[in-house]
Amino acid sequence: MNNSDYNLFASDQDLQEMAKEKAAAFIREETQFHLGFLPTEQAHPYTLDLSDVIQSDTRAGLRLMLDVDRDIPSVARRVFLSGSFAELCLAFEKAARDNRRVCFTGCGSTGRLSMILEEMWRQFWEDRAGVSPGDTVRLKDADGNLKDENLIKADLGCSIMTGGDRALIRAVENFEDYEAFGARQVEELDLQQGDLLVAITEGGETSSVLGTLREAQRRGCKVFLTFNNPASLLKENLERCRSAIESDDVTVLDLYTGAMALTGSTRMQATTMEMLVIGTAMEIGLNRCLTAKPSIQINTQIALKNADLFSLLIKDLCGPESLLGMAHWAEEEMCLYKADGRITYLAEEYLLDIFSDTTERSPTFMLPPFRPSDDTESPVSWAFAKDPAHNSSEAWIHMLRRLPRGLNWTRQDYIRMGAPEYAGEVVPSLDRDEINRYLIGREKDTSRTDCAESLFLRVFVDSYPGTVKSGEKNLVVGTITKTAGSVQADYEVPLNLAESPVNLWQHLAVKLIFNTVSTGSMAMMGRVKQNWMIQVDTTNKKLVDRGCRIISQIVGIPYEEACRELHLSLLARERFVSQGGQTILSPVVAALQRRGMM
Numbered sequence: 001m002n003n004s005d006y007n008l009f010a011s012d013q014d015l016q017e018m019a020k021e022k023a024a025a026f027i028r029e030e031t032q033f034h035l036g037f038l039p040t041e042q043a044h045p046y047t048l049d050l051s052d053v054i055q056s057d058t059r060a061g062l063r064l065m066l067d068v069d070r071d072i073p074s075v076a077r078r079v080f081l082s083g084s085f086a087e088l089c090l091a092f093e094k095a096a097r098d099n100r101r102v103c104f105t106g107c108g109s110t111g112r113l114s115m116i117l118e119e120m121w122r123q124f125w126e127d128r129a130g131v132s133p134g135d136t137v138r139l140k141d142a143d144g145n146l147k148d149e150n151l152i153k154a155d156l157g158c159s160i161m162t163g164g165d166r167a168l169i170r171a172v173e174n175f176e177d178y179e180a181f182g183a184r185q186v187e188e189l190d191l192q193q194g195d196l197l198v199a200i201t202e203g204g205e206t207s208s209v210l211g212t213l214r215e216a217q218r219r220g221c222k223v224f225l226t227f228n229n230p231a232s233l234l235k236e237n238l239e240r241c242r243s244a245i246e247s248d249d250v251t252v253l254d255l256y257t258g259a260m261a262l263t264g265s266t267r268m269q270a271t272t273m274e275m276l277v278i279g280t281a282m283e284i285g286l287n288r289c290l291t292a293k294p295s296i297q298i299n300t301q302i303a304l305k306n307a308d309l310f311s312l313l314i315k316d317l318c319g320p321e322s323l324l325g326m327a328h329w330a331e332e333e334m335c336l337y338k339a340d341g342r343i344t345y346l347a348e349e350y351l352l353d354i355f356s357d358t359t360e361r362s363p364t365f366m367l368p369p370f371r372p373s374d375d376t377e378s379p380v381s382w383a384f385a386k387d388p389a390h391n392s393s394e395a396w397i398h399m400l401r402r403l404p405r406g407l408n409w410t411r412q413d414y415i416r417m418g419a420p421e422y423a424g425e426v427v428p429s430l431d432r433d434e435i436n437r438y439l440i441g442r443e444k445d446t447s448r449t450d451c452a453e454s455l456f457l458r459v460f461v462d463s464y465p466g467t468v469k470s471g472e473k474n475l476v477v478g479t480i481t482k483t484a485g486s487v488q489a490d491y492e493v494p495l496n497l498a499e500s501p502v503n504l505w506q507h508l509a510v511k512l513i514f515n516t517v518s519t520g521s522m523a524m525m526g527r528v529k530q531n532w533m534i535q536v537d538t539t540n541k542k543l544v545d546r547g548c549r550i551i552s553q554i555v556g557i558p559y560e561e562a563c564r565e566l567h568l569s570l571l572a573r574e575r576f577v578s579q580g581g582q583t584i585l586s587p588v589v590a591a592l593q594r595r596g597m598m
Helices: 005-010 013-029 050-054 058-080 084-100 109-129 150-153 179-189 208-218 233-239 238-246 270-288 299-318 320-338 349-365 392-400 411-416 504-522 541-555 559-578 587-594
Strands: 103-105 156-159 196-200 222-227 248-256 341-344 382-387 454-462 473-478 491-494
Touching: 005 013, 005 559, 005 587, 013 473, 013 559, 050 058, 050 156, 050 504, 058 084, 058 270, 058 504, 084 103, 084 222, 084 270, 103 109, 103 179, 109 150, 109 156, 109 196, 109 270, 109 349, 109 392, 109 504, 150 299, 179 411, 196 270, 208 222, 208 248, 222 392, 233 238, 233 248, 238 248, 238 559, 270 299, 270 504, 299 392, 320 341, 320 454, 320 473, 349 382, 349 392, 349 473, 349 504, 382 411, 382 491, 392 411, 392 559, 454 504, 473 504, 541 559, 541 587
Parallel strands: 103 156, 103 196, 196 222, 222 248, 341 382, 341 454, 454 473, 473 491
Antiparallel strands: none
């Protein structure tokens, strides 16, 4: 059986009748997940021809995506002048002064952003202590206590990723649909009255993230909610959003910037905007904490300057040298994948940011996810990332600046949280032992080279390689200063990155570059049609709705008919797999094939 064989089952009349019933039930019962009215789920008019443009001119296609980021600075300036932003800056300052916990929460791409924001908080204080990344863990005494005041403050930072830290490296399916899961993760962190929680959801409607918010409210935390759709739309259409937005003890930051460059791919402009705004507020709050008598008013000029610096960053990325470096890199990745090859990124710094992009490629473009080191049966991921300087246990600490946090939930836990589907004989394995099965350190991994072609790409940010190791290529991002003995980089993305105590501009640059290149290589491979990511796996209700809209838009049929087509694909795939078939074909693409669009 080949990858398209499951469409053979789509002619089965029983499956067609079942598809009609399931589609009707989804349309009737899941109205809170019909999200086509949200701007973040709509096609951006500027990139409607993305798939055609990038096929003919790589640099033009990459620039087309980056041009959408030019929408961000004007919105950021409005937010930076708002009372809600000033309140967030002061909340960061107060938490640092009073030694209160600072927690960022999110799901999927915002969950990974939450982990990056926690790392930024920890990096600030570890730098002040003059220690190495992760020494907050290593310098604790036998009772788990720290003596250095800076390290005590570093350890106040925490984050909640829906599904736990394992979701950083492999998506956890369907967890975002449960508010109870988010609430339980807040409970396990034992947040207390006076602690700070910043809930981040691109669309504004993610149930698990709203669950963290409600539990934090119940515990008396200072709570902020950030999202990228108009608050008025969310309140009008979604009850779970209305109750959160209108709550008196929730401070809302509406970061609406419009549609994404790739339809529905909120890992792009939405999370970029969130990183810029929350990172700027953290920077201002931490700087105020170090000032003996800061002014009562927030200095908005610092924030407004960051909006200008972001404009300059996009200008640099769209410059001829940067576009050339990214285009050559994207083209090499495309050729590598077409030859059944694999790429492994090597980085000691910003590995967390690289993982965020690399992990997201699996659900976004339906690629094989990362597999544990002891799994020799599952397909190997096309891309992976490793720390070449540390073994895996140390690499996790170096990357996160703390130990990984897993979930140790039992069958009874899932039943109590109203999720009996996870309470079978084998519950999801999400604990720290499961996380440690993924070797992200310098250990040899033959799966990365046991293929037709392989590439190891070492990533340097604001530094230049002094040597070249056999079998490796180099990517240099940021300020490029060659010294005596420096070698020629294979790919250069020259940027003038401003200084920041939380390395905000380095984080933004790595995010923008990896998002753009990974999306570009997938678009060149035909995994994007127009500006829709057609190779999407419908693993939760939000993605079922998106899959229906993709089919409806491209085929030109009503939503109801598209919903039947999608459910027919899902049922056909289920039967195909039950008979021993293996496939990575998206149910959306299967439907498009049946309708003659592929």
